[in-house]
Every structure is written in C-alpha cells, then in structure tokens.
Amino acid sequence: MNFATKAIHAGVEPDPTTGAIMTPIYQTSTFVQASPGQHKGYEYARTHNPTRTALQQNLAALENGRHGICFASGLAATDAILKLYRPGDEIVVSSDLYGGTYRIMTRVFQEFGLVFRFVNLADTAQLETALTPATKMVWIETPTNPLMRLVDIAGVAAITRAKGIQLVVDNTFASPYLQNPLDLGADIVVHSATKYLGGHSDTVMGAIVLNDDDTAQRLAFIQNACGAVPGPQDCFLVLRGIKTLHVRMQRHCENAMAVAQYLKQHPKVAHxxxxxxxxxxxxxLAQRQMRGFGGMLSFELTGDSLADATQVMERIQVFSLAESLGGVESLCTHPASMTHASIPKEERAKNGLRDTLIRLSVGIEDSQDLIADLAQAIG
Known part of the structure; x- marks a missing residue:
C-alpha cells in the first residue's frame, strides 16, 4: 500500500464482535481467561491492549518496520531505548537536540554510568573522530530541534553499520510521511507521537519502530516491566490522528514554506x-532524504535584543505561545526559556542556539492569516 492508504488501513481491522469500522477503545484493566493461562492473547492491560496493538501495527507499517512499540510519552520511549545499554557504554549524540532528551541523558542516565558525547553530526566527518571502542549507539535528530540542521542518515548509517553500532533516529520533526530512517539504514526510529502523529494537541505518547526481532523483544520487556504504557483512549486518539497525517503534512509543508519565504525577505529578520x-x-540533503521540508522553522530578528524577540512573542494572535509542536494550530516557542531551558546557557551558545531564537510550528490555518499575524507582531 502507498502511504495514504497505509495511514488509514494498516494494522486496523473492523471490530470482530460488532463490525465497527473504528478501532474500539478497550477501556479495561484485565481480560477474562477460560482456564489458567488460556486467554485470547490478552491478560493484563499493562502488557497488551487491543487498541494499543492496532496502533503499534499501524506505526510499524508507516515506518516500513516490523515492530511498533508505544509508550506513555516520547521521553518514556527514549528512556526505554537508553535502558538497552550498560554502565560504561558510550553514546554519541547530535549536539543540536531537544532539551528533554539532553536532560534525561545528562541528568538521569549519566548518573547510572552511561557516557554521552555531544557532536555536531550535521558534519558527518566529525562522527568518525568521535567514535571509540566503547561506543554502542549514535543518536540523531534530523531536522534538529530547534536549529533545523540536517543529518545525513544514510551517511551516518554507513559508518555505524561497519562498526556494529546501533543508530537511533528521532523522526519527530519529519514524521513518517516525510522521512523513513529505517529505509536509510537506521536501526531504531523514535517519535514523540504527541506531535505530528497525533496532530491535534490532545494527547501525549511516544513510539519506537524497528526491524530487529531481538531488540524488539528487549524493548517490549522494558515496556511491560517498567510500565510506561499509554492508555487506550490515547492510543485511539493517535490512531485517529494518523488517518489524516498525509493531508495535514502537505498543508504544514505548504504553509511553512510560505512563512519562511515571507520572513526571509523581512527587513527586521536576520536569519x-x-x-x-x-x-x-x-x-x-533534505531534497534527497525527505519527501518535503516539514512544518517547523526558526528565525532570529536583526540585532540581538531579547526584549525585541519577547515583544514579538507577546504580540502574536493567530500563533499561540506554547511548548510542543505538530498540531493543526500554529505555535510559537522560545526554546531558550521553554523547550531547551534544561540545556545550560553556555552549551546552547556553543551550538548556536541564541536566546533570541524564535521557533515556529506552522499549522494548517490559512497561510495569509499566519503571515499577517507575523507582520503585525514583528512590525
């Protein structure tokens, strides 16, 4: 099936009891067994739930993978992946990344002995020098959050495969509609399903997709043993959101391009x-490994005045000043004080993330209204 058809049909079957075309919300904590150990594939809802099963199958199909595993949040999915490693293992990470990922790595798993090395992986050549015999995994975002840098997935995968190192790609910004890292050589794909997959800012969830059976079994064990699972209502909402992912992403891309072109020619916008x-x-690179450029962008005003940037964010009316991204509504975020506040200021500056940077998640409203809103906010 092509993507649009998979988004609507993959992994989903009519309810066998009633014929309901939409996957039911199986709001139950346990399942009746005919005899001890004899059940219909479901025992306890932390371990399995039919609504979650349908979503996991659907996500696996969208990323062209064999296994989909869902978690209570994107960071819960990240937590599960990091639990695959042991004290002393080194992980090379793209230096421009989501603040929550940086926080869980440096303030949680570093305390348990994992070693993290942050490298500008937009320059693939830097990866070779960063690897050591202790390196077990490379973690990348592309496009990166919030500076929109591109990382060559296939180029990185060629290096990691040759050395037997796992490659994990956070595909949240692109979504499966625009990019499929497994097809480019990645071993594991992770999503904050809260964002484009859900698409309506009404649920929080994380997801992992991969092909390797053994690693999938380990992650499924962690999912059940540690218990950071999504509820059936959230699984239903993400399943419903995915059915329009392809049409939403098309409009996100169109609107973001229009907004970017407007900002590019604005005399008060520097970058x-x-x-x-x-x-x-x-x-x-984006033209080669993506099927569109996405709905995310960032910009800086001329000069270097935080007060001016703050004033713009206070004036917006159609855009909403809020954390998160990927919903149908347009959002404006100040990474330095919001999504990336957990990264020390000196580290942010080293990576080029200025306190004056404004990040936009461009929604699916009329692009003329979005541009008019930015025009009045910037002045």
Missing amino acids: VYYPGLPDHPGHE
Whole structure:
C-alpha cells in the first residue's frame, strides 16, 4: 500500500464482535481467561491492549518496520531505548537536540554510568573522530530541534553499520510521511507521537519502530516491566490522528514554506532556519532524504535584543505561545526559556542556539492569516 492508504488501513481491522469500522477503545484493566493461562492473547492491560496493538501495527507499517512499540510519552520511549545499554557504554549524540532528551541523558542516565558525547553530526566527518571502542549507539535528530540542521542518515548509517553500532533516529520533526530512517539504514526510529502523529494537541505518547526481532523483544520487556504504557483512549486518539497525517503534512509543508519565504525577505529578520530555503546548508540533503521540508522553522530578528524577540512573542494572535509542536494550530516557542531551558546557557551558545531564537510550528490555518499575524507582531 502507498502511504495514504497505509495511514488509514494498516494494522486496523473492523471490530470482530460488532463490525465497527473504528478501532474500539478497550477501556479495561484485565481480560477474562477460560482456564489458567488460556486467554485470547490478552491478560493484563499493562502488557497488551487491543487498541494499543492496532496502533503499534499501524506505526510499524508507516515506518516500513516490523515492530511498533508505544509508550506513555516520547521521553518514556527514549528512556526505554537508553535502558538497552550498560554502565560504561558510550553514546554519541547530535549536539543540536531537544532539551528533554539532553536532560534525561545528562541528568538521569549519566548518573547510572552511561557516557554521552555531544557532536555536531550535521558534519558527518566529525562522527568518525568521535567514535571509540566503547561506543554502542549514535543518536540523531534530523531536522534538529530547534536549529533545523540536517543529518545525513544514510551517511551516518554507513559508518555505524561497519562498526556494529546501533543508530537511533528521532523522526519527530519529519514524521513518517516525510522521512523513513529505517529505509536509510537506521536501526531504531523514535517519535514523540504527541506531535505530528497525533496532530491535534490532545494527547501525549511516544513510539519506537524497528526491524530487529531481538531488540524488539528487549524493548517490549522494558515496556511491560517498567510500565510506561499509554492508555487506550490515547492510543485511539493517535490512531485517529494518523488517518489524516498525509493531508495535514502537505498543508504544514505548504504553509511553512510560505512563512519562511515571507520572513526571509523581512527587513527586521536576520536569519531564517528552514531546510526548504535554497540557501539552507542542508537543502540538498533534505531534497534527497525527505519527501518535503516539514512544518517547523526558526528565525532570529536583526540585532540581538531579547526584549525585541519577547515583544514579538507577546504580540502574536493567530500563533499561540506554547511548548510542543505538530498540531493543526500554529505555535510559537522560545526554546531558550521553554523547550531547551534544561540545556545550560553556555552549551546552547556553543551550538548556536541564541536566546533570541524564535521557533515556529506552522499549522494548517490559512497561510495569509499566519503571515499577517507575523507582520503585525514583528512590525
């Protein structure tokens, strides 16, 4: 099946009892057994739930993987992946990344002996020098959050495969509609399903998709043993959101391009970070490994005034000043004080994340209204 058909049908069957076309919300904590150990595939809802099963099968199909595993949040999925490793194992991470990922790595798992090395992986050549015999995994985002840098997934995968190192790709910003890392050589794909997969800012969830059977079994064990599972209502909401993922992403991409082009020519805007613009350093790479440029962009005003940037964010009316991204509504975020506040200021500055940077999650409203809102906010 092609993507649009998979989004609506993959992993989903009519309810066998009633014929309901939509997957029911199996709001139950346990399942009756005919005899001890004799059941219909479900024993206890932390371990399995039919609504979650349908979602996991659907997500696996969208990423062209064999196994989908869902968690209570994107960070719960990240937590499960990091639990695959042992004290002393080194993990190389793209230096421009979501603040919550940085926090769980440096303030939680580093305390348990994992070693993290943060490297600018937009330059693939830097990866070779960063690897050591203790390196067990490479973690990348592409496009990165919030500077929209591109990482060559296939290029990184060629290096990691040759050395027997796992490659994990956070595909949240692109979504499966625009990019499929497993097809490019990645071993594990992780999503904050809260974002584009759900698409309506009404649920929190994480997801992992992969092909390797043994690693999938280990992650399923962690899912059950540690218990960070999503409820059936949340699984239903993400399943419903996915049915329109392809049409939403098309409009996200169209609107983001229009907004980026407007900001690019604005006299009060100094920099626009959007891979769809021809002068973006990763533009050609984005054309090769993505099927569109996405709905995320960041920009900086001329000068270096935090007060000016704050004023813009206070003036917006159609955009909403809020954390998160990927919903149908447009959001404006100040990474330095919101999504990336857990990263020390000196580390943010080293990676080029200025306190004046504004990040936009461009929704699916009318692009003319979005541009008019930015026009009045910037002045």
